[in-house]
Amino acid sequence: MTTSPAPNAPYPPTHKPPAIEAVGLTKTYGSGETLVHALNGVNLTIPAGKFVAIMGPSGSGKSTLLHCLAGLDRADQGGVRVGGMELTTLNDNQLTKLRREHIGFVFQAFNLVPTLTAAENIQLPFALAGKKVDQGWYQNVVHNLGLAERLSHKPSQLSGGQQQRVAIARALLTRPAVLFGDEPTGNLDTVTSAEVLRLLRTSVDQLNQTVVMVTHDPVAAGYADQVVLLADGQIAGILQHPTIEQITQRLTALREGAVNHA
Numbered sequence: 050m051t052t053s054p055a056p057n058a059p060y061p062p063t064h065k066p067p068a069i070e071a072v073g074l075t076k077t078y079g080s081g082e083t084l085v086h087a088l089n090g091v092n093l094t095i096p097a098g099k100f101v102a103i104m105g106p107s108g109s110g111k112s113t114l115l116h117c118l119a120g121l122d123r124a125d126q127g128g129v130r131v132g133g134m135e136l137t138t139l140n141d142n143q144l145t146k147l148r149r150e151h152i153g154f155v156f157q158a159f160n161l162v163p164t165l166t167a168a169e170n171i172q173l174p175f176a177l178a179g180k181k182v183d184q185g186w187y188q189n190v191v192h193n194l195g196l197a198e199r200l201s202h203k204p205s206q207l208s209g210g211q212q213q214r215v216a217i218a219r220a221l222l223t224r225p226a227v228l229f230g231d232e233p234t235g236n237l238d239t240v241t242s243a244e245v246l247r248l249l250r251t252s253v254d255q256l257n258q259t260v261v262m263v264t265h266d267p268v269a270a271g272y273a274d275q276v277v278l279l280a281d282g283q284i285a286g287i288l289q290h291p292t293i294e295q296i297t298q299r300l301t302a303l304r305e306g307a308v309n310h311a
């Protein structure tokens with residue numbers, strides 16, 4: 050016989066609070082005839098220690114959602130909690146501090162400092178904050194991302210994939226509550242892109258990182274545990290461990306829907 054837990058029973062020891070909880074997010078741009086509902090009541094929970102891809106037709110609100118979740122932009126209405134911290138009530142200085150200390154970013158452009166070595170780039174946020182790097186964690190990250198042999202190289206001496214690995218290592222070094230990627234493989238060829246996606250996967254599987262990535266590429270999204278589909282600023286579906294074919298099918302249907310609505 051199975052019994053239900055008491056209503057206020059503590060979570061089982063394996064339960065982790067979600068990495069992100071967004072409730073009722075709305076964001077509009079413009080007014081009158083040019084009014085656009087970029088986000089139109091988005092409710093989304095992202096579990097900790099998972100790899101999540103955000104997909105949808107062009108203009109569906111992916112970047113707006115990512116920016117609101119990452120504290121880079123503010124929603125007009127609704128709440129966002131990241132790692133248990135409520136973002137919406139923070140002022141600009143508090144938000145900047147939270148982003149610096151608790152949130153990691155990887156963009157399409159690698160954003161490395163050309164005059165610094167890979168090691169210096171990875172440790173730059175700590176140098177700027179005057180904080181000491183946890184050497185054990187640094188070695189762990191560098192080892193897991195396969196960068197040990199490249200640490201004294203400058204960005205110009207590294208391939209695109211290696212530069213993105215340095216950017217990922219830099220983001221992971223602060224042990225962010227969430228690592229956000231905005232088209233992190235958008236500038237990479239297919240082979241290098243696969244290498245970077247495998248490493249993001251490794252950061253989830255080996256380092257217990259939560260990764261949230263916007264991508265247009267069903268192959269990239271195929272590395273994720275969960276694909277969140279957006280259409281017209283709303284959640285249009287969530288796919289758990291989808292195949293590339295399933296992702297492509299759903300995206301095609303959403304794009305056709307978007308064209309029919311236009």
Ligand SMILES: Nc1ncnc2c1ncn2[C@@H]1O[C@H](COP(=O)(O)OP(=O)(O)OP(=O)(O)O)[C@@H](O)[C@H]1O
Nearest residue numbers: 078079085087105106107108109110111112113114
């Ligand atoms: N700063 C802005 N001013 C006015 N409209 C904006 C602004 N930013 C975004 N929008 C509009 O909000 C909607 C959602 O934009 P968003 O960039 O989030 O979509 P997206 O899904 O990331 O698109 P894409 O895949 O083309 O990058 C679009 O209609 C866009 O034109």
